[in-house]
Amino acid sequence: MTSVLAAAGPSVYWYVTRSTGAVALLLLTVAIALGVADVQRLSTPRWPRFVVDSLHRNVSLLAMAFLVAHILTSVLDSFAPISLIDAVIPFTGSYRPFWLGLGAISFDLLLAVTITSLLRQRMGFASWRAIHWLTYASWPIALLHGFGTGSDVKGGVWLMALSVGCLAVVVAAVLARVISGWPERAAWRAAALGGAGVFSLFLLLWLPSGPLGSEWARRSGTPPSLLPPSQSTHAHASTR
Numbered sequence: 312m313t314s315v316l317a318a319a320g321p322s323v324y325w326y327v328t329r330s331t332g333a334v335a336l337l338l339l340t341v342a343i344a345l346g347v348a349d350v351q352r353l354s355t356p357r358w359p360r361f362v363v364d365s366l367h368r369n370v371s372l373l374a375m376a377f378l379v380a381h382i383l384t385s386v387l388d389s390f391a392p393i394s395l396i397d398a399v400i401p402f403t404g405s406y407r408p409f410w411l412g413l414g415a416i417s418f419d420l421l422l423a424v425t426i427t428s429l430l431r432q433r434m435g436f437a438s439w440r441a442i443h444w445l446t447y448a449s450w451p452i453a454l455l456h457g458f459g460t461g462s463d464v465k466g467g468v469w470l471m472a473l474s475v476g477c478l479a480v481v482v483a484a485v486l487a488r489v490i491s492g493w494p495e496r497a498a499w500r501a502a503a504l505g506g507a508g509v510f511s512l513f514l515l516l517w518l519p520s521g522p523l524g525s526e527w528a529r530r531s532g533t534p535p536s537l538l539p540p541s542q543s544t545h546a547h548a549s550t551r
């Protein structure tokens with residue numbers, strides 16, 4: 312059985328899960344940057360405000376489409392036991408439950424943001440805006456999910472470079488908003504700045520001993536039967 316799996320290699324779904332996850336993270340980052348530019352009324356004659364506004368909306372919707380593809384392919388990939396329930400109800404699965412659960416929380420928050428944005432005309436501005444701010448929570452949670460679940464964190468540099476680049480963009484967006492005087496209360500501005508700083512510092516300290524450290528597959532909650540050869544005998548897992 313082991314040799315059959317080794318010969319078959321990873322399924323095409325696995326490649327699509329990884330690439331759609333990375334693209335979704337990138338698009339979410341761009342959506343946040345465009346959202347901040349939109350709310351700051353940043354525009355130029357070449358990029359009038361309605362263009363920034365519609366780009367923000369369309370990039371956000373595209374990110375959701377990539378997320379749906381990301382989730383469906385991870386469920387269809389028979390390598391790991393992941394169900395649609397695991398994608399929406401956090402911490403219920405058996406494959407890296409905590410790290411996959413973070414992905415589910417992030418997806419649920421973004422679903423709430425997307426649905427309320429589509430129904431914006433029918434709801435009060437204050438409630439819509441309060442829900443929209445959940446985007447700021449969903450983004451770091453999604454980044455942690457990618458680090459904790461992704462196969463490409465340790466092997467190559469591209470996912471790490473993409474993640475660090477996205478982090479820099481989001482921290483710059485938070486900085487831009489805080490400098491412009493948002494939120495109105497100084498304590499909230501300090502909390503936003505502190506949160507961005509603490510999160511970046513946490514990643515710096517955690518990554519070397521976490522996903523970049525040894526035996527992360529085992530420590531992150533991969534079922535024993537799927538662990539790589541150094542920790543188990545499952546051949547297919549050796550590439551993950």
Ligand code: HEM
Nearest residue numbers: 329332333336385398414415417418453457460461462463
């Ligand atoms: C906002 C939500 C999410 C974002 C932005 C996101 C993004 C990512 C990223 C960047 C990776 C790393 C890919 C790589 O290593 O190349 C990843 C991995 C993964 N994600 Fe998500 N994800 C999200 C939600 C979810 C949800 C809800 C599920 C549940 C089914 C899920 C399932 C997975 C799986 C199984 C992997 C590991 C793929 C592998 O073996 O490398 N993700 N995700």
